[in-house]
Amino acid sequence: NAGVTQTPKFQVLKTGQSMTLQCAQDMNHNSMYWYRQDPGMGLRLIYYSASEGTTDKGEVPNGYNVSRLNKREFSLRLESAAPSQTSVYFCATGGSTDTQYFGPGTRLTVL
Amino acid sequence: AQRVTQPEKLLSVFKGAPVELKCNYSYSGSPELFWYVQYSRQRLQLLLRHISRESIKGFTADLNKGETSFHLKKPFAQEEDSAMYYCALPSTGRRALTFGSGTRLQVQP
Numbered sequence: 001n002a003g004v005t006q007t008p009k010f011q012v013l014k015t016g017q018s019m020t021l022q023c024a025q026d027m028n029h030n031s032m033y034w035y036r037q038d039p040g041m042g043l044r045l046i047y048y049s050a051s052e053g054t055t056d057k058g059e060v061p062n063g064y065n066v067s068r069l070n071k072r073e074f075s076l077r078l079e080s081a082a083p084s085q086t087s088v089y090f091c092a093t094g095g096s097t098d099t100q101y102f103g104p105g106t107r108l109t110v111l
Numbered sequence: 112a113q114r115v116t117q118p119e120k121l122l123s124v125f126k127g128a129p130v131e132l133k134c135n136y137s138y139s140g141s142p143e144l145f146w147y148v149q150y151s152r153q154r155l156q157l158l159l160r161h162i163s164r165e166s167i168k169g170f171t172a173d174l175n176k177g178e179t180s181f182h183l184k185k186p187f188a189q190e191e192d193s194a195m196y197y198c199a200l201p202s203t204g205r206r207a208l209t210f211g212s213g214t215r216l217q218v219q220p
Contacts, residue, residue, distance in 0.1 A: 040212055042117075045207050098145070098160075105154060
């Protein structure tokens with residue numbers, strides 16, 4: 001079992017470029033999440049999906065979009081990247097309890 | 112709204128010394144509280160949750176509702192405990208977690 005996987009591991013973008021971060025899970029969890037991790041700010045929720053076919057905004061959704069393609073996959077898209085989106089992005093899943101399981105992260109730099 | 116406060120950005124101790132990582136919260140109701148740990152270059156992983164009342168890797172945490180605290184403690188720190196520690200609780204109105212800003216624990220030899 002791979003658990004939660006994310007691609008890519010690293011990415012450098014120029015301001016204005018777009019990209020999609022991919023997340024997949026084999027834990028059969030209904031809920032999936034995207035967080036960003038910034039120094040001194042902890043993890044902040046960008047978007048989440050309580051089940052296949054539903055998505056909701058989190059604390060910092062501006063500049064992002066998401067797609068819950070199926071139960072396994074939840075992607076995060078940056079349409080026009082900005083330097084303020086330089087961060088480490090974590091995908092997570094959750095089952096019937098509140099415990100969450102995290103992917104390895106994607107380190108994104110926007111120049 | 113719920114909030115998690117970790118007042119220390121960095122805690123540096125010597126090997127064998129006691130450790131206490133502070134976490135205070137604001138939440139209406141009875142929260143479920145978590146500690147997550149992130150070792151260097153690794154993903155976040157659950158260290159412990161208060162409802163299970165376990166001791167993991169020698170760490171314990173007691174929920175103090177009067178002081179609204181959930182401090183993480185270990186009597187004798189080891190070098191391998193060096194990591195980033197996050198306190199978290201469920202977000203109101205959504206099935207997600209609200210995290211504190213994290214405390215970096217540095218255990219020196």
